[in-house]
Amino acid sequence: MVLILLMIMEGEPVNVNEFQELARQALPKMYYDYYSGGAEDQYTLKENVEAFRRITFRPRILVDVSRINLSTTVLGYKISAPIMVAPSAMHKLAHPEGGIATARAAAASNTIMVLSSVSSCTIEEVASSCNAIRFFQLYVYKNRDVATQLVQRVERNGYKAIVLTVDVPMLGRREADIKNK
Ligand SMILES: Cc1cc2nc3c(=O)[nH]c(=O)nc-3n(C[C@H](O)[C@H](O)[C@H](O)COP(=O)(O)O)c2cc1C
Numbered sequence: 001m002v003l004i005l006l007m008i009m010e011g012e013p014v015n016v017n018e019f020q021e022l023a024r025q026a027l028p029k030m031y032y033d034y035y036s037g038g039a040e041d042q043y044t045l046k047e048n049v050e051a052f053r054r055i056t057f058r059p060r061i062l063v064d065v066s067r068i069n070l071s072t073t074v075l076g077y078k079i080s081a082p083i084m085v086a087p088s089a090m091h092k093l094a095h096p097e098g099g100i101a102t103a104r105a106a107a108a109s110n111t112i113m114v115l116s117s118v119s120s121c122t123i124e125e126v127a128s129s130c131n132a133i134r135f136f137q138l139y140v141y142k143n144r145d146v147a148t149q150l151v152q153r154v155e156r157n158g159y160k161a162i163v164l165t166v167d168v169p170m171l172g173r174r175e176a177d178i179k180n181k
Helices: 002-008 016-026 029-036 043-054 099-108 123-129 144-156 175-180
Strands: 072-074 077-079 112-115 133-138 161-164
Touching: 016 029, 029 175, 099 112, 099 123, 112 123, 123 133, 123 144, 133 144
Parallel strands: 112 133, 133 161
Antiparallel strands: 072 077
């Protein structure tokens, strides 16, 4: 499906907006709305985009650019550039390989895969599918035993850090998802 759409676009997508358009065409509306939508009137979603637009690069001229190195470290782990895969839920809605494929892409890009607590692939599947440096995003559920067991599983499977979510006392009211139910 994606290959056909690439041909329609006459050439490979060259930026995130073009990838988003391909996703809109390829995915069932319900899944596209889930991935692309935000909560309530989506002010925060828009502001996230605007905030990045306000950041501009300061040009530095007449400097040696023959050796450019964007690599950095996160908690002591070296990555190729200051970009990581943020935790996001249920990648299998978009592709049968789900988070396993995402983790492989992270490994190929020499960056860190942060696996979501609500991934559609298990902690073990993602761990055994590639050698990406892996962190695990944790929601602390009311039943603390669930969190304990998750932490034990991620430790056993070589995940290097817990990305602790502290700002979701309740889920956002996502209006598109309510309509698509
Ligand atoms: C479809 C979708 C699913 C997400 N699922 C999770 C999740 O399971 N756990 C989590 O901690 N954050 C989740 N997030 C939040 C992202 O990790 C990220 O913090 C958020 O999208 C803000 O970054 P952005 O402005 O680059 O999109 C999700 C975001 C999206 C768009």
